[in-house]
Amino acid sequence: MEMLELQNLHKTFNPGTVNEKVALNGVSLKMEAGDFATIVGSNGAGKSTLFNAITGGFIADEGSIELGGQDITFAPEFERSRVIGHLFQDPLKGTAPNMTIEENLALAYLRAGTAPHAIFSRISRKDKELFREKLALLDMGLEDRMKQPVGLLSGGQRQALTLLMATLVTPKLLLLDEHTAALDPATAEKVLELTKSIVAEKKITCLMVTHNMHQALELGNRTLMMDAGRIVFDVKGEERRKMTVDDLLEKFRENAGKALDNDRILLSKVEKNN
């Protein structure tokens, strides 16, 4: 079953001015339910713009978006976020710092949208038990700090909490925009492991931007490459399994028709070789 279908998405920022920027130049993509695709591409290739088009941060100039069989092309952002989880590189973006862990989770749980979660209801004991149970899975000791404001947590803890909030009510689509890039290596590894296990357990359809070529091939079942607002390469199955980091870089040159301009991609290649 198809979960996500993007058809010919176009977006130009500041059209008709000197700052005109074609951010999306005809992106079409079909994702099966349970697909986990990684996305690579140089800075400005349109990866984050694509995510924002899907979540409704702006409405695309052209094209359509279907999620779970429903056309959401013109749905407002807050409506889409009922079924789309979105994690950013900045771990501070996904949580409210002056509210407690419990209160943050309660907000995320609003997406469940059923009667007991009516707007005038308060956090029940049952909710608290559920939150405690889910927090324990993070293995960060957060289940004993539920009354503390989120602002006191470290970046890694906040990102893990954001991941938990985004998946507390299973979303139809999870968008991960380099969500471990700002964390220290050990924490990044931990958050990545959590991501893998949650996505696999709940069979969430997932798109993940990464600058780590190794991760791009290792994680998920499909790899996409973007350049100049288009998807220039799409690989899965046997062909993907056989692929090495060098092959992927070679593909990039072939498709984009230019050398890589991204230091981080080059660096991640060096790290791999070491």
Added chain:
Amino acid sequence: MLASIFSLNVIQTALELGCIYALVALALFLSYSILNIADLSTDGCFTLGCAVACQVALTGHPFLALVAAMAAGVCSGFVTAFLQTRLGVESIMAGIIVNTGLYTINLAVMGFSSTLSLVKTDTVFSLAKTALAFTGGWYKLMLTAAVIALACVGMVGFLGTRLGLSIRATGDNAAMVRASSINPAFTITVGLCISGALTALSGGLLAQYQKSSDINVGTGMVTIALASLIIGETLVGKRTMVRRVLGVVFGSCLYRFIVAVALRFNVPAAAMKLVSALIVAIAISMPAIQNRLAFEKRKRAAQKKEAV
């Protein structure tokens, strides 16, 4: 001299007014501290509450007058919210626009007269005098304290509901709110409507307390309410919601007390706006001044050490 400053009468009046004005401070607590919006329509909204309450009280319905004032406040808050959430007006501009427009509306409500008198009419206070006769001279304080207590309990309770949490998150991290399937336009609208209702209720109570309404009664109200809010946050702290709300009431009463003392020292009534502006400026700049002093102290200590 001191005895006359701290006379029971002065304290009692300060507490009565403190409780009435605490409603405006509570309104700003919601819009400014919680929603992080500088809502400058407060002055006009307060006068609107005064004017509406006066007109309705004149028809012989002092309690209905308070309800009507709150309804008018909700409308004012709704317009301010509509301007910023739907029409893309900056929040500060939205408040200024509404405030300006309200001046004419307030005049119209008052029948194009700049004052209204309730001297010959029943007010909630004249009714309370009979109903609460057993309290002696304390009936005004009983009534105003009951109103503010109700408002505080309501506020703390409301902020613990899912809608209340959503409103708090809107001021804390708007991006996160959109990602949690909450419509920030909705939470801002609800927040500003409640804030408007509280402001206008305060105006309505004050009109009946003073038995009059004046077109300029609300001038500077936003500064006074901010002063109360910040005094409360500085002195009572802002760790828990209950503390923060109690701090607002405490700050408002303390502010009224400072004003009463200033008046006792024969500071002319016309200078009171300057006094309140000074109090706000000092209260807000306190942390910066403390930091500066600590820095200078640290620097002097280091220089002293070097000299030795």
